Amino acid sequence: MPTASLATARLAESAWADASVKLLNSTVAMVGFVVALLVVFGLTSLVRGRLSRPLTILVLLGPALLLLFVGLVVPLLRTVFLSLRNDDSTRFLGAKNYVWALTTESVQQVLQNTLLWLVVAPLAATGLGLLLALLVDRMKGQAVYKSLIFMPMAVSLVGAGIIWKFVYEARDAAQPQVGLLSQLAVSLGWEHPPNWILSQPLNNFLLMVVMVWVQTGFAMVVLSAAIKAIPDEITEAARLDGAGGVRLFWFVTVPMIRTTLVVVLTTVMITTLKAFDIVRTMTGGNFGTQVLANEMYEQSFVQYNVGRGSALAVILFVAVLPLVAYNIVQLRKERATR
Amino acid sequence: MSETAVGRTARARAAAAGVRTARKSLGSPLGSLVVIVVTVLWTIPTFGLLATSLRPKQDVASSGWWEVFVHPDLTLSNYHTVLFEGGFSVSGGLMPYLVNSLAISLPATLFPLVLAAMAAYVLAWVRFKGSDTVFFVIFALQVVPLQMALIPLLRLFSGGAHLGSLTIVPAVDLSGTYAPVWLAHTMFALPLATFLLHNFISQLPRDLMEAAVVDGASHFRIFTSIVLPLCTPALASFAIFQFLWVWNDLLVALTFAGGSADVAPMTARLAQLSGSFGGRWELLTAGAFLSLIVPLAVFFALQRFFVRGLLAGSVKG
Numbered sequence: 001m002p003t004a005s006l007a008t009a010r011l012a013e014s015a016w017a018d019a020s021v022k023l024l025n026s027t028v029a030m031v032g033f034v035v036a037l038l039v040v041f042g043l044t045s046l047v048r049g050r051l052s053r054p055l056t057i058l059v060l061l062g063p064a065l066l067l068l069f070v071g072l073v074v075p076l077l078r079t080v081f082l083s084l085r086n087d088d089s090t091r092f093l094g095a096k097n098y099v100w101a102l103t104t105e106s107v108q109q110v111l112q113n114t115l116l117w118l119v120v121a122p123l124a125a126t127g128l129g130l131l132l133a134l135l136v137d138r139m140k141g142q143a144v145y146k147s148l149i150f151m152p153m154a155v156s157l158v159g160a161g162i163i164w165k166f167v168y169e170a171r172d173a174a175q176p177q178v179g180l181l182s183q184l185a186v187s188l189g190w191e192h193p194p195n196w197i198l199s200q201p202l203n204n205f206l207l208m209v210v211m212v213w214v215q216t217g218f219a220m221v222v223l224s225a226a227i228k229a230i231p232d233e234i235t236e237a238a239r240l241d242g243a244g245g246v247r248l249f250w251f252v253t254v255p256m257i258r259t260t261l262v263v264v265l266t267t268v269m270i271t272t273l274k275a276f277d278i279v280r281t282m283t284g285g286n287f288g289t290q291v292l293a294n295e296m297y298e299q300s301f302v303q304y305n306v307g308r309g310s311a312l313a314v315i316l317f318v319a320v321l322p323l324v325a326y327n328i329v330q331l332r333k334e335r336a337t338r
Numbered sequence: 339m340s341e342t343a344v345g346r347t348a349r350a351r352a353a354a355a356g357v358r359t360a361r362k363s364l365g366s367p368l369g370s371l372v373v374i375v376v377t378v379l380w381t382i383p384t385f386g387l388l389a390t391s392l393r394p395k396q397d398v399a400s401s402g403w404w405e406v407f408v409h410p411d412l413t414l415s416n417y418h419t420v421l422f423e424g425g426f427s428v429s430g431g432l433m434p435y436l437v438n439s440l441a442i443s444l445p446a447t448l449f450p451l452v453l454a455a456m457a458a459y460v461l462a463w464v465r466f467k468g469s470d471t472v473f474f475v476i477f478a479l480q481v482v483p484l485q486m487a488l489i490p491l492l493r494l495f496s497g498g499a500h501l502g503s504l505t506i507v508p509a510v511d512l513s514g515t516y517a518p519v520w521l522a523h524t525m526f527a528l529p530l531a532t533f534l535l536h537n538f539i540s541q542l543p544r545d546l547m548e549a550a551v552v553d554g555a556s557h558f559r560i561f562t563s564i565v566l567p568l569c570t571p572a573l574a575s576f577a578i579f580q581f582l583w584v585w586n587d588l589l590v591a592l593t594f595a596g597g598s599a600d601v602a603p604m605t606a607r608l609a610q611l612s613g614s615f616g617g618r619w620e621l622l623t624a625g626a627f628l629s630l631i632v633p634l635a636v637f638f639a640l641q642r643f644f645v646r647g648l649l650a651g652s653v654k655g
Binding site for chain 1: 366369370372373374376377380381382383384386387390398399400401402403404418421422423430431433434437438440441442444445448449452453454456457459460461464466472476477479480481482483484485486487488489490491492494516520521522524525526528529532556557558559561562582585586587588589592593605608609612613619622623626629630633634636637638641644645
């Protein structure tokens with residue numbers, strides 16, 4: 001026992017030593033970055049005359065433009081280029097990788113799953129968020145409810161995946177259940193609940209629950225702000241005209257917040273399309289739960305099929321493009337009217 | 339006549355008040371119940387995680403976490419085990435990964451913040467021919483999802499850049515350092531950061547900027563001593579958003595840091611452990627909760643900034 005605790009103490013000590021070195025490195029990098037910038041600023045402001053202005057622009061704008069060019073513009077073009085070549089990028093294939101992605105049975109299932117995610121998770125999160133936004137407004141202590149429902153948004157999708165994997169944990173019936181869902185099923189009289197994560201196609205929906213859990217708070221907060229922004233006169237006029245409850249909701253509230261509703265929906269869709277963390281953490285894409293973003297990662301960085309991986313990335317890009325474009329335009333419009 | 343007018347207003351007011359109370363009471367009990375049920379449902383999974391991480395190993399193996407209400411026997415030993423010993427039948431705990439998360443997130447927040455503020459200032463106040471086009475291109479780059487840039491960028495970091503036989507960027511061995519992760523996060527953050535900060539910086543009062551120029555201040559001076567201090571709220575919102583984004587990120591981390599204890603952050607390690615060592619719940623829950631502490635603390639301490647930053651950043655690629 002004493003040797004064990006000694007070994008533990010030594011482990012802890014080396015872990016702290018390692019930590020201080022790493023944090024020192026990272027601090028040096030930050031300080032170095034700021035100092036280097038200040039030195040360049042100082043030197044550049046010594047330059048007088050005609051060169052001064054272009055040099056200033058170069059120094060302030062140059063780094064961002066260079067990084068964007070190297071990190072986004074060139075890779076964007078290269079990914080399109082790579083998607084037209086074979087997996088070690090030695091031969092030109094034309095559209096073959098795309099044909100593979102759209103016709104191979106296993107990938108078709110991936111695309112189907114992705115489509116299902118894209119419809120179910122955003123609609124559920126937005127719908128539930130809207131319901132909560134309507135109800136929570138009238139309650140005492142609404143800030144507490146709001147922040148508790150919003151909280152999952154702060155957590156990583158990996159963390160969320162682990163939290164819910166534990167909820168879905170199933171053991172065989174001889175042992176006591178430790179997963180909440182299994183225990184709930186047993187308490188309700190279902191003697192042999194299934195192993196949730198393995199049951200297709202149910203498992204797809206169970207994974208979507210995690211995304212809904214994360215995104216509902218976001219939808220609620222945004223929609224609640226939009227509902228509060230509806231002028232009181234409008235709702236009261238409608239009420240005096242005899243509209244109440246459901247009618248008021250459909251004919252006054254919903255039209256007034258339509259733009260926000262669509263933006264929330266598309267925003268959750270974008271997140272859903274690009275998220276691979278949940279699937280990766282909970283099933284690794286097995287048991288028929290694979291989605292596009294994780295398949296892209298698998299093809300590119302696990303199996304090193306660069307051509308196929310790039311083609312999947314391009315498909316993802318094309319799918320997400322109209323949603324993001326719509327959102328950005330809306331965001332801009334909103335800013336312009338304000 | 340005036341009396342009836344007053345009477346009418348009073349009646350209308352009373353009616354409006356009636357409507358308001360009606361709205362308050364209408365469906366209230368049921369509505370409140372729905373909200374309370376959802377709040378409880380939304381909180382339970384996280385609570386279960388926390389409770390499990392605080393229970394002794396044998397309890398976790400033999401009963402569900404809800405037993406904690408009957409047998410409140412709590413310990414911090416799981417945290418000690420996952421941090422320093424490992425316990426997932428591998429040596430070495432999560433401590434190095436936790437440190438990596440911090441060592442990655444802080445610079446990956448500072449770098450894009452400063453570079454984007456510089457660019458936004460030029461585009462808003464030092465305008466030149468084509469500056470609108472440059473702004474629009476940066477703005478449009480927001481649509482590019484991370485996935486589109488990963489493979490080429492990884493190749494650039496590991497193999498340099500070549501045009502035919504001409505080497506443009508030589509291969510630099512950055513593996514085992516944080517540099518590729520910092521760089522990748524900085525690059526991916528720039529479009530959104532520049533766009534958001536430009537919105538803010540371009541709204542600064544024109545008189546103030548012109549007075550500074552008349553006084554002979556250089557653009558660098560204006561940037562560091564006027565623009566940055568005045569932009570603190572916008573900078574804080576974006577910094578919080580970016581910090582949490584990097585802290586919670588898995589994709590960039592897996593691609594550019596791999597899984598080694600030298601550079602990989604918590605998310606990458608937890609994703610691994612969840613796959614291969616999922617049975618040890620008392621350890622996995624403790625590990626997961628360790629990675630949640632920082633975002634949760636930031637969330638509850640800086641909620642207003644957090645929500646603002648998050649709403650602004652919700653379109654991030």
